Amino acid sequence: MRYSKLARALTLLGSALPLAAMAADPVMIDFSEGGVEGNLGTSTVMDAATGTSALGLYLDPNDNLWKPANLYRRDQTGDEGLGVCNPLEAADNGGDCPGPGGGGDINELSNQLAPEFIYLKRPEHWRWVSVYLSSLDGNDGAEFPETGQIWSDTDGNPNNGGLVLLAEFTGNDDNVEQVLDIAALGAADAPFLVLRPVDIAPDGTDTNNDFLVKAAVIEEKPKEPPMGGQGCTPGYWKQPHHFDSWVMYGPHDTFYMAFGSDLFGMDKTLLQVLSQGGGKEYAMGRHAVAALLNALSDGVSYKYSKEEVIAAVQGAHSGSYNHVKNAFEYQNEMGCPLN
Structure with a gap:
């Protein structure tokens, strides 16, 4: 799941984050790669090399609790990364979400039938650098573009509360891939990052928001200097x-x-x-x-x-x-x- 494709010029709110500006030896985990597209039949995927993982969740309307939901992988130009196929979406579409070639927000991270989250968990002794998004567009020129949010969490369980909003981001039709600079958002050391769509526009309009979580970049934390290197006479x-x-x-x-x-x-x-x-x-x-x-x-x-x-x-x-x-x-x- 390491990123191997040609790096694109990705921006958030007009500010560029060149790869050359990242810390030494960053590692990019590309969630769009892995050989299988479609419903992965599991709520969790993990990068074997680093231990970075992604978890799909949906809000069950029966008890208002967040529960695991199957992740859905797409790997097509402009539509690359992980979405969520929650049980309500699958049941509403004959038992599974539509195939990778269609389905729009149903197989992406969306609020179709139930709100959805994707949790990203970093390994110990590593920190976040950035997160890449895909399929975040301008709703074909509509008044309100697709919009999402990124939050941080400490324990990986949204049912416990404690999520902290880091930023809200919007899409555009010219560049549907963007990057979130996690270090600049002050959350490099957050144990968990949480991605979610936002379907209510400022005027209360219910908009059509859906996107994919494409990749995450992490780097090892600097090692603490060994004890014993100082002393006063x-x-x-x-x-x-x-x-x-x-x-x-x-x-x-x-x-x-x-x-x-x-x-x-x-x-x-x-x-x-x-x-x-x-x-x-x-x-x-x-x-x-x-x-x-x-x-x-x-x-x-x-x-x-x-x-x-x-x-x-x-x-x-x-x-x-x-x-x-x-x-x-x-x-x-x-x-x-x-x-």
Whole structure:
């Protein structure tokens, strides 16, 4: 279902979205491709490579609840993508919606006999770039062109409410394929996008609205940088003008209170341990205090947690002081992001 056809110049409300402007390595899922046209006999299709899926729904008038409806695929020039064949439409047409070569809004996303939705679901760790529409025309020059809406949702169930309207779009007879810039609409991270036709014109006229959901473009979210790439030195933390960067503990709190260790007695402060000279346990103490403050700071991406720093100090002995000091020193000198 990857998009392989010649890209067209698609616009929404007069603004172009060139493919070159998209984020690096976007993936386009073309719902019009797949080898089968007509009623798919299922309410859900999924792109195997990415996990992006489309779900057809209709509003059952018997209980006013949204329920699954079969998706309908068309792949003809100007009419490409997914529509919905709900049970009421099928029953009204001898058991199935008309074939791909006809049927108009009956086999497209429409409000024939019952309102219809198509839900798009993105995979985790991906975000939306754009959605392509097809068969969205100007109703052959009628006063009101075909009109639709795109919404976002958080749980994939319209019966729970919570849908947020993102935009309304209209068609024209000159270009029946359009693209919706989802990033520009502020919904790149929305778990679900919802497409629907709107059949009531501003003056209350019931219009003939139907269109197809042709494709979706997604891209992988940037990966979070690994923890452990930052650290501030003992020299940074002992400067008075940096005391405002201390978290949880202050310069005059004791080493014993912070670490639960009497290595330096009961009364020596964190600032005193930071400022003392000497090697072995004294050098370890300097870097242990810096490591603790780095671990506590939200502004520092530090390799070790507060608990790991404290455990290392409590477990240190005369034969391991240098080993613990070296581990902390390496991280403390990774580069300080604080002012």
